[in-house]
Amino acid sequence: MGKKVNINVHHLTRVEGHGNIIVNSDNGRVEQVRWEVPEAPRFFEAMVRGQSYDDIQIIVSRICGICSISHSFTAIKAIEDAFGVEVSEDVDRLRNLLHYAEQLQSHTLHIGYLAVPDFFGKSSAVALASDAMEVVKKVISVHRLANEWSDLIGGRTTHPVTIVPGGFTVFPDEKQLRGLQELIKKAMPDFQAIAESVLEVSENIPQFERDTEYISLKQTDPARYTFYHGDITSTDIDGETIGRERWHKISNEYVVEQSTAKWTKWHRKSFMVGALARFNNNSDLLTEGAKKTAELFNLEKKCTNPYMNTIAQLVECVHICEDSIALIDELLSGGIKTERCKVTPKAGRGIGTTEAPRGLLIHEYEFDKNGKCTGADMCIPTNCNHANIQHDFEKIVPEILAEGEDAVRHKLEMLVRAYDPCISCSTHMLDVQFVK
Numbered sequence: 001m002g003k004k005v006n007i008n009v010h011h012l013t014r015v016e017g018h019g020n021i022i023v024n025s026d027n028g029r030v031e032q033v034r035w036e037v038p039e040a041p042r043f044f045e046a047m048v049r050g051q052s053y054d055d056i057q058i059i060v061s062r063i064c065g066i067c068s069i070s071h072s073f074t075a076i077k078a079i080e081d082a083f084g085v086e087v088s089e090d091v092d093r094l095r096n097l098l099h100y101a102e103q104l105q106s107h108t109l110h111i112g113y114l115a116v117p118d119f120f121g122k123s124s125a126v127a128l129a130s131d132a133m134e135v136v137k138k139v140i141s142v143h144r145l146a147n148e149w150s151d152l153i154g155g156r157t158t159h160p161v162t163i164v165p166g167g168f169t170v171f172p173d174e175k176q177l178r179g180l181q182e183l184i185k186k187a188m189p190d191f192q193a194i195a196e197s198v199l200e201v202s203e204n205i206p207q208f209e210r211d212t213e214y215i216s217l218k219q220t221d222p223a224r225y226t227f228y229h230g231d232i233t234s235t236d237i238d239g240e241t242i243g244r245e246r247w248h249k250i251s252n253e254y255v256v257e258q259s260t261a262k263w264t265k266w267h268r269k270s271f272m273v274g275a276l277a278r279f280n281n282n283s284d285l286l287t288e289g290a291k292k293t294a295e296l297f298n299l300e301k302k303c304t305n306p307y308m309n310t311i312a313q314l315v316e317c318v319h320i321c322e323d324s325i326a327l328i329d330e331l332l333s334g335g336i337k338t339e340r341c342k343v344t345p346k347a348g349r350g351i352g353t354t355e356a357p358r359g360l361l362i363h364e365y366e367f368d369k370n371g372k373c374t375g376a377d378m379c380i381p382t383n384c385n386h387a388n389i390q391h392d393f394e395k396i397v398p399e400i401l402a403e404g405e406d407a408v409r410h411k412l413e414m415l416v417r418a419y420d421p422c423i424s425c426s427t428h429m430l431d432v433q434f435v436k
Contacts, residue, residue, distance in 0.1 A: 005405045011038075012416055014114040014124070016066065017423025021412050023397055033397050035390045035416070037259040039427040045376040053079050053345060053371040054165060060363070060378075061159045064425045066109065068159045069102035069150065070356035073228070074363040079165045082350025082367055083343055090337045091167045094153060096228050097327055098160070099354065100320045101149035103227060105157075106357035107275070107313040107320075108146060110420045111194070112139030115310040118414045119201040135197040138190040142317070145187050152176055167340035174332055181328045184321050188289070191318050195293050198314065202297060205311070206411050209304045210395045212388055213268050214277035215250070217355050225278070225285040225319060227355040233281050235302075236267040244353045247362050251379045256387075261426035263387040264379070270387035273359025274419065275312035276303060290319035306392055307418045313357075345371025356381050358420050382426035385419050 007023040020036035044063050048056050060075045061068040073095060080087070087095075112135075113125040122128040129136045147157045152172055154160030162170045172180075218241050219230035231241035232250055242250060253262040265271065279286075283294065283301045294300070294315045299308055347369040354361050359381030366375040392415055400408055 003405075005401065005408060007405060007409045007412070009409065009413065012413055014117075014417055015421050015423060017421065017425075017427075019416060019421065019423050021393075021409070021416070023393075023408060023412070025397075025401055028401065030397055030401065033390075033393045034258055035386065035393055037261045037386060037423055037427060039260055039423050041260050041427045042424070043428065045378060045428065048365070048373045048376045051373050053083075053343075053365075053367060053373065056365065056373060057163065057165075058159075058161075063378075063380075064422055065158055066106050066422060067102065067356045067358065067361070067425065069099060069154060069163075070354050070361050071363075072160055072163055073099060074352040074354045074356075074361050075365070076163060076165050077352030077354065078350040078363045078365050079352075079367075080343075080350070081352060082348040082365060083165070083346055083371075085166055085341050085343055087167055087341055088337060088339055090331060091340075093327055093331050094168060094171065094336075095163070097324060097331070098150065098153040098163070099228050100324050100327075101146055101153065103357050104146035104317060104320050105143065105150060106420075107317050108139055108143040110357075111198075111310055111314055111317075112136065112143065114420070115414075115417050116198060118410075118417065119198060119204045121204065132197060135194060138193055142187050142190050142194075145183055148183070149180060152180060164340075166343045168338075169340075171336055171338045174336065177328050177332060177336075181325055184325055188318075188321060191293075191314075191321065195296055195314055195318075198311075199296055202311075205305075205307050206414065207305070208307060208392075208396050208399070208415075210306070210392055211304050212391070213266060213271035214280040215266065215271050215273050215384070216277045216281045216360055217353060218281055223285060225282045225287075225290075225323075227278075230353075232353070232360065234266065234271070235277075235280055239281075244351045244362070247351065247353070247364070247379065251362070251384065253379065253383065259386055261380075261383055261386055261423070262428070263390075264384045265387060270391050271384065272306065272388045272419075273381050273384045274309055275316050275357075275359075276306065276309040277359060278355060279303070279312040279315065286315065287319045287322040289322050290315050293318045306388075306415060309418045309420065313420070345369070358382055358422055359384060378428065380422070380426045380428070382419075382421045382423060383428075385421065386426065389416060389419060389421075
């Protein structure tokens with residue numbers, strides 16, 4: 001314990017964006033533990049000001065190359081909220097189906113290429129292929145399915161072009177949707193095989209617990225495991241929900257010296273969003289296959305191990321596929337109605353919420369009478385997780401310090417990767433100091 005530990009990771013690999021891990025200890029005493037975000041801020045809130053409402057989706061989808069569909073839909077929902085637009089049931093179903101494509105894209109990317117190599121003791125998916133080629137092939141296959149799914153409904157793999165306020169510019173036909181449904185059905189055994197392979201090395205998932213607040217959307221009418229609809233809930237309010245119009249009181253964004261991304265807090269000093277938060281708030285609404293996948297890993301409601309977020313993503317992949325099969329049947333049961341709602345601009349404010357793969361995403365816009373944007377505010381899931389990562393660090397480092405510098409570094413890297421952070425997306429801070 002007398003040995004010094006000095007960890008200085010600049011920048012963490014296998015995550016999106018730039019994040020640093022700093023740990024200093026001497027003689028068993030922790031002197032410094034920091035999760036830093038040095039990423040250059042980007043100012044999308046400013047970019048959309050003065051823009052027409054029908055251009056905003058195209059602009060904000062560029063916030064992220066992984067979560068572009070979520071940003072597009074969240075913006076569109078805010079626009080429709082401002083103008084009082086209600087879309088048809090078929091448009092809503094098709095939007096849910098496209099949103100599922102992105103969840104699957106992102107989850108398989110994170111599980112297969114970024115997080116699971118750690119469980120196998122490998123530095124990358126390329127290195128993993130030498131020992132587990134069949135698993136890597138199955139990950140590639142389901143990732144390809146998700147990309148083709150997005151192409152079909154969104155017009156391309158990322159940055160969708162078919163979705164607009166009021167509906168879609170192009171609808172897939174019955175043959176295309178039935179073809180997609182068959183591809184999803186054929187992919188189900190691949191998820192089972194991936195889950196079984198991960199289970200074989202699950203003892204390498206660190207055993208760490210820290211009680212925190214978990215925040216996500218919750219849909220009650222009808223009740224379903226939601227990514228697209230619902231109000232905001234928390235494990236700290238026992239299933240109650242808060243309307244999206246009160247989101248500022250929930251996020252409570254603030255600036256810290258060590259990060260160009262804001263931090264957030266609600267009932268405690270930090271909270272977590274993402275797959276594990278959704279699971280903790282909604283797991284009773286999972287499909288049967290998803291519940292069985294959770295049981296394989298002994299993943300249960302009230303789990304407080306952030307490393308299990310990756311397993312929660314795997315559970316969600318099964319749910320997404322099973323629910324999408326049913327959703328396509330619903331879409332085709334009465335024939336697809338391709339009507340698009342008329343959108344009439346007016347002065348007002350609108351708020352949109354969705355669950356991006358990494359958690360709760362919020363967009364708010366104000367418009368003048370001509371539909372020009374006069375103000376914007378966005379709260380990004382990784383924003384919400386930064387403080388929680390820091391507080392996880394503060395608890396785990398003293399617990400594992402005796403394992404040695406290499407082990408501490410590796411477990412902290414794994415911890416950040418478990419959150420699946422999209423660091424660039426979260427950096428919207430501007431701290432202006434006026435000089436007289």
